Amino acid sequence: MKIVVCIKQVPDTKGGVKFNPDGTLDRAAMLAIMNPDDKAGLEAALRIKDEIGAEVTVLTMGLPKADDVLREALAMGADNAILVTDRVLGGADTWATSTTIAGALRNIDYDLIITGRQAIDGDTAQVGPQIAEHLGLPVISYAEDIKVDGNSVIVKRQYEDRYHEVKAQMPCLITALSELNEPRYMTPGGIFDAYDKEVTVWGRADLKDVDDSNLGLKGSPTKIAKASDKVRKGAGEKVTLDAAESVTYLMDKLKEKHVI
């Protein structure tokens, strides 16, 4: 079977966050990692490959330096890698991003597409279901377990207070939770091989059945009115006292605030 895993290079949110003058994120200025939910999705695909055999292709849309996460995926065990990159794709919201990725996926054979549930920079969880919509595929979001059963997949779909065990016909799209598994490490041999492998690079011209009016910043229905660093409330009082004094201090404050 053929599996495509959509991955995203994301800024590590523990580092600083920088903006371009137009309010969009200056991704070039930040440290970059493979998005955790996507990495779990890749691991799920590699486990299917280990168990029943599969060809695993990773695909990303991003700046040329997103090549790094594709190499990491190859080193973990992916077979092929595709980078979709073009200036005209920049500044895309989830609609334009999902349109772009769907346009790339129309060039590839697949039985199963796996994306992460959400990326740690935008946290929207929108691109996976939107890709499925553009391609007319069944979608199962929030997967915490994936099993292949003939031409179908059986997935544990997480909700707040329950899960559904859901069966879908392939081809279909699944969005993976990072709780799904513990991703494997790259092997030294894998890292060596990863730099020998070709990464296929696609631009705007390689996207199939996509209109220019749906791409990039201009093709994004949502527009940023303003973006800013969060203004946090300042620190309050901090005291260093022994345990008994600490308790007296806290009891006074809890009374003062009418908690007790």
Place this chain on the structure above:
Amino acid sequence: MGLEEYKGVYIYAQQVDNEISSIAFELIGKAKELAADLNTDVTAVLLGSNVKGLVDELAEYGADKVIVVDDPELETYRTEPYAHALASVINEYKPEIMLVGATAIGRDLGPTVSARVATGLTADCTVLEIGDFPLNPVAGQEQKHNQLLMTRPAFGGNTIATIACPDNRPQMATVRPGVMQKLPKEAGRKAEVIEYNPGFTPNNRYVEILNVVKAVGSVENIMDAKILVSGGRGVGSKENFEMIKELADVLGGMVSCSRAVVENGWLPVDYQVGQTGKTVRPNVYFAIGISGAIQHVAGMEESDLIIAINKDEDAPIFDVADYGIVGDLNKVVPALTAALKAELGK
């Protein structure tokens, strides 16, 4: 597309097991404010099987109209029949704003529907207001009035962005549960009820539900707590959480935790506060042995009163705490519990 054809503020009235989720009432509360600014009314869209009996409750919380799609295909949530139902309602009735809860259902339904009706969607909003886009006039660009301005945190809570959807309708947002206020229930209030059925023809996108497995026992929801006593890695062990629980009990609060605690297997994920857990805003939040990583702070910093206990005086949690104790939680917490017991006569 004639944008002016689109009128009214619509909310998706999520129900699970034929019980309306709290988020639906919260959305109505916010929608009423937006509708007042736009001089229009609020419509709740109710999808399900045998759900007509839920209409009055939506009316009592402020819905002016309720569109009901009642069909056996909608018995249990599945993306496809639900997306078909909601997208059909949008295409038929043309709302100017469509709000959906940012729940495990809404964060699946919202993106699917927005792609189907070809409009923008802003995720996990915490502030919604009506205003101009661009915010200030820009030479050579039309400034549109009466736009939905959607504000959301991003980047693990490091940034906030305000987003508009000026050229597509409806303007769609998912909204974080627990952030908007529901209106007081007005007994006997009625809404105009519109029954609508777009027809359902199962296809390859209708998945099969083999099993519905509910969480064992009644998981208390930390988002409902007025007082949360939250423990982190510094608590040290699963056994030590008993001390956190005793403090919560004496205060009539609930226990919650940071991600490290879940990763160590000391508490289930339902109790996790933060970026990958739940967003809470209790009256009082105790952060005990929690260093205060940005991902945790993003989920609790809106709490009214934050009290931190940590042995590391440089822990970032002290940057958001109203009152911080630098000290040994193993000594302070039991002593505080004992003092509270004495004070409260327990």
